[in-house]
Amino acid sequence: MRAGLPRPSGRLVAGLALVALLLAHIWTVHEQADGAAQGSGGLLPPLVRLEGWLYDARVRLTAVDEVDDRLAIIDIDEASLREPEQGGQGRWPWGRDRLAELIRRLVDEQGAAVVGLDIVLSGRDDSSGLPVLEALARQELADVPAYLQALKRLRPQLAHDERLAEIMATRPVVLGHAFRDGAVGSGAPPPPGLNPAEFGINDGQVLRYTQRIGLPEALQAAAPALGHLNPVRDEDGLTRRVPLFVEYEDRWHPALAVVMLQQLMGAPPQPVVADYGAGRRRVEAVELGPLALPVDRSVASLVPFRAGSQRVPYISATQVLRGELPAQSLQGRLVLVGTSAPALADLVSTPVAASLPGVEVHAHLLAGALDGRLLRQPPWVLAAELLLVLTVGALVLAAGAVAARRHSPLWLIGGGLLVTCAASALNLALLTQAQLLLPLATCWAAAAGLLVLQLAWGWLVESRSRRQMSGLFSAYVPPELVQRMAENPQAYSMAPVERELTVLFCDVRGFTTVSESLSPQALADYINRYLTAMSEVIRTQHQGTLDKYIGDAVMAFWGAPVAEPRHAEQATAAALAMQSAAHTLNAEFQARGWPALHIGVGVNSGPMRVGDMGSQLRRAYTVMGDAVNLGSRLEGLTKAYGVGVLIGETTRAALSGWVCREVDRVRVKGKHQSVAIFEPVGPEASLAQQVKAEVDQWHETLALIRQQRFTEALSRLQQLQHQADRPLYALYSQRIADWRRSPPPPDWDGATNFETK
Numbered sequence: 001m002r003a004g005l006p007r008p009s010g011r012l013v014a015g016l017a018l019v020a021l022l023l024a025h026i027w028t029v030h031e032q033a034d035g036a037a038q039g040s041g042g043l044l045p046p047l048v049r050l051e052g053w054l055y056d057a058r059v060r061l062t063a064v065d066e067v068d069d070r071l072a073i074i075d076i077d078e079a080s081l082r083e084p085e086q087g088g089q090g091r092w093p094w095g096r097d098r099l100a101e102l103i104r105r106l107v108d109e110q111g112a113a114v115v116g117l118d119i120v121l122s123g124r125d126d127s128s129g130l131p132v133l134e135a136l137a138r139q140e141l142a143d144v145p146a147y148l149q150a151l152k153r154l155r156p157q158l159a160h161d162e163r164l165a166e167i168m169a170t171r172p173v174v175l176g177h178a179f180r181d182g183a184v185g186s187g188a189p190p191p192p193g194l195n196p197a198e199f200g201i202n203d204g205q206v207l208r209y210t211q212r213i214g215l216p217e218a219l220q221a222a223a224p225a226l227g228h229l230n231p232v233r234d235e236d237g238l239t240r241r242v243p244l245f246v247e248y249e250d251r252w253h254p255a256l257a258v259v260m261l262q263q264l265m266g267a268p269p270q271p272v273v274a275d276y277g278a279g280r281r282r283v284e285a286v287e288l289g290p291l292a293l294p295v296d297r298s299v300a301s302l303v304p305f306r307a308g309s310q311r312v313p314y315i316s317a318t319q320v321l322r323g324e325l326p327a328q329s330l331q332g333r334l335v336l337v338g339t340s341a342p343a344l345a346d347l348v349s350t351p352v353a354a355s356l357p358g359v360e361v362h363a364h365l366l367a368g369a370l371d372g373r374l375l376r377q378p379p380w381v382l383a384a385e386l387l388l389v390l391t392v393g394a395l396v397l398a399a400g401a402v403a404a405r406r407h408s409p410l411w412l413i414g415g416g417l418l419v420t421c422a423a424s425a426l427n428l429a430l431l432t433q434a435q436l437l438l439p440l441a442t443c444w445a446a447a448a449g450l451l452v453l454q455l456a457w458g459w460l461v462e463s464r465s466r467r468q469m470s471g472l473f474s475a476y477v478p479p480e481l482v483q484r485m486a487e488n489p490q491a492y493s494m495a496p497v498e499r500e501l502t503v504l505f506c507d508v509r510g511f512t513t514v515s516e517s518l519s520p521q522a523l524a525d526y527i528n529r530y531l532t533a534m535s536e537v538i539r540t541q542h543q544g545t546l547d548k549y550i551g552d553a554v555m556a557f558w559g560a561p562v563a564e565p566r567h568a569e570q571a572t573a574a575a576l577a578m579q580s581a582a583h584t585l586n587a588e589f590q591a592r593g594w595p596a597l598h599i600g601v602g603v604n605s606g607p608m609r610v611g612d613m614g615s616q617l618r619r620a621y622t623v624m625g626d627a628v629n630l631g632s633r634l635e636g637l638t639k640a641y642g643v644g645v646l647i648g649e650t651t652r653a654a655l656s657g658w659v660c661r662e663v664d665r666v667r668v669k670g671k672h673q674s675v676a677i678f679e680p681v682g683p684e685a686s687l688a689q690q691v692k693a694e695v696d697q698w699h700e701t702l703a704l705i706r707q708q709r710f711t712e713a714l715s716r717l718q719q720l721q722h723q724a725d726r727p728l729y730a731l732y733s734q735r736i737a738d739w740r741r742s743p744p745p746p747d748w749d750g751a752t753n754f755e756t757k
Contacts, residue, residue, distance in 0.1 A: 015400075015450050021043070022449075025047060025442065028042040030381075047441050050444070051440065055351070058428065060351060060352055063352060066306070066311065068306070071312050072314075072315055073312050074106065074316075074337045074338075075315065075317060076341060077340050078341050080341075081343070092344060096163065097157070097164070100160070100164040102317060104171075106320060106330060110327070110335075111328045111332065112330045112335040113264055114334050114335065115171070116256050116257075116336050116337070118336055118339075121164075122215065128159075128160055174259045176229040177190065177213060177226050178213040178228060178230055179211065180209055190251075194245065195252075196247075201281055206246065206247050207230065207300075208246070225259045225262065227258060227260065228246055229358075230255075231358065238349050238350060238351060239361060240350070241302050242365050243299060244301055255362075257362050258286065261291060261369060266289065267288050267289035270286070271286055271287075284378065286299075292372075294375070304371075304373045304374060305351060305352040306364055312363040312367070314340070317337070337359075338362075346359065375435050388423065388438070388443050389443060389446045392423055392443050395419045396412075396415060396447050399414070400412050416451035419447050420444060420447040424443075427443070494612040494621065496609050497609070498608070501559040501608045502603060502651060503555070503556070503604055503628050504558075504571050504575060505553060505631050506575075507636075508599055509598040509639055514526065514595045529588070530585065533582075538554070538574055538578075542574035542577065544570065575601040582597050600644065601645045601646075602634030602635030602645075603631060603646070603647040603648070604628075604651055606648070610623045627648075630668065637677065641664065641679075641727070642728055643727075646679060647660070647677070648677065658680060660681060661681055661695050661728075663728065665750055665751040666754055667753045667754070668754050697720060701716040704716065705750070708739075713732075717732055717733050718733075
């Protein structure tokens with residue numbers, strides 16, 4: 001089938017506008033942060049979320065599926081946290097004497113090249129009770145030589161921090177510390193760190209913190225090096241990057257992985273600073289001897305995650321401490337000490353796993369740095385992305401021009417898909433071959449957006465006659481019906497059918513008095529405002545089909561043309577909402593000096609004939625039947641009973657979880673069988689207990705009336721009137737007085753006859 005396409009001028013202007021929007025979005029994103037997959041909103045936040053998804057997909061697609069034997073993770077796992085008699089080391093936290101023993105074994109017995117602790121050892125370890133024993137030595141037991149001698153002999157074993165400091169002082173160990181905002185920090189002051197001013201760095205968005213979670217002074221003084229453990233999570237909660245430096249008190253402090261590489265290479269980290277003109281200098285990479293770690297504007301590196309689970313060897317910490325590991329098993333390796341135990345809450349979400357131990361993030365970063373696989377996002381990525389979007393846009397517009405000449409959308413669709421695939425293949429090739437990460441979402445958006453735009457424009461041109469017919473069709477079918485049917489026209493038919501539906505009638509009470517008190521223009525404004533408010537409740541809030549206006553009356557129904565099993569509940573809720581809307585309107589009407597608005601609403605369910613009905617001159621999609629007539633009569637009865645809404649017994653039976661007050665049994669004109677009528681109070685879950693109790697008392701009173709126990713019923717009515725002054729209670733009090741003067745006949749069934757409506 002051929003599809004019309006827009007004239008070249010219109011197509012070109014629309015396409016250029018879309019491309020200009022994408023270019024503005026790209027510029028905004030790069031001004032906020034370097035590269036996609038970082039959560040910067042830009043002008044089009046959905047595109048940034050798409051970029052994050054595409055980045056994650058590329059990471060999973062290109063991830064290396066190999067175990068890296070240059071590293072090892074000493075895992076404080078569930079087995080390590082078991083009790084000693086079960087082969088573990090007991091619950092966390094362990095005494096630092098045990099950590100000291102773990103480090104000693106890793107370095108001295110297993111030959112680890114560098115040991116990094118993904119743990120913050122904040123506060124002193126007094127678990128041995130040494131402070132208490134020393135206090136006794138100074139006070140109560142100061143004169144007991146045997147005690148003092150024993151304490152002197154045992155002190156080296158009990159001073160856990162000093163023991164750990166002694167072990168670390170002569171071994172290649174990197175301890176972890178952390179930074180945060182707001183809360184009070186702790187620990188000794190950090191090492192000096194790197195001064196960015198010495199390198200002239202003045203452009204970037206390095207993470208800054210105001211507080212630090214540090215180590216006790218004894219540990220910090222003995223630790224060969226410290227590395228921060230601060231995670232970085234993007235707005236979607238995923239960890240994709242590690243900040244190689246964070247700023248605290250105008251100094252930059254390196255990450256755990258950076259310091260471990262520094263220990264391994266024997267070279268301090270050196271920022272590679274580039275000058276971008278106008279005095280702007282920022283870090284492009286961090287060098288550690290022969291290694292160069294590319295960074296983004298926030299001095300963070302994207303982590304080259306490996307595929308599969310545990311791509312770095314895991315060894316249970318309890319195996320090391322129990323001497324179960326063969327000697328020199330970790331010879332020359334970078335060893336990280338961390339935890340996978342869920343109870344210790346060090347699990348993060350990443351592109352390759354929904355729950356990954358945080359220590360493994362450091363391991364993947366170390367492996368990628370050693371392999372030279374860290375992804376690059378150089379500053380010229382901005383220019384490259386702009387050029388790619390312009391190229392993609394030009395190619396798709398060219399495909400559209402060819403399609404216009406050949407009068408076939410297949411050229412446009414094929415060209416758009418070909419351009420998208422080519423851009424994706426180029427992006428993936430640069431990623432795998434050159435570790436160059438270029439954004440992809442904007443190229444997809446340019447191709448897809450221009451493709452959809454041109455196809456939609458062509459459809460609009462070709463379907464103009466169909467839209468004109470729809471305009472004529474909607475002249476006698478409600479517009480919302482046309483819209484629903486257009487979404488799936490095969491599912492609907494205008495032919496009359498029998499269906500279980502719910503109908504609603506609404507009318508203004510005392511409309512004659514209202515019309516007499518207003519000028520013609522004011523009356524028109526009054527009615528228009530009222531009908532608009534009621535229609536919004538029916539159509540917008542409760543998805544009803546607005547049938548027609550009959551003067552000041554409104555007719556609507558639910559359950560057709562789109563089947564809706566909850567049609568009775570929707571109509572009843574709409575009726576109560578219409579009463580609420582009327583109260584709201586009254587405040588506006590009072591301010592204008594207009595009469596107050598009072599409406600009555602009748603709702604009834606049952607079998608009805610629904611479809612396109614009428615004469616040869618005028619037809620309409622409407623409902624007919626006895627159930628419809630009863631709905632109209634219920635609306636008229638609202639005034640007689642002093643209630644705002646009345647529903648039929650079929651509607652009441654279809655309501656689940658609703659509280660309804662039975663008002664009466666009535667026999668309307670032309671019917672021999674009486675029907676129960678109800679006033680809906682509201683969903684039971686939303687009502688106060690007092691309201692539900694009042695309804696129950698009323699039903700008990702109504703039962704007494706039907707049993708002709710009028711004295712008891714009147715007493716109950718007086719109690720109810722004391723609780724709430726309802727016209728319904730006054731009506732029945734008057735009826736009881738009449739029945740006492742003229743008792744009902746012996747065959748009275750409790751129903752009230754209405755012969756006038």
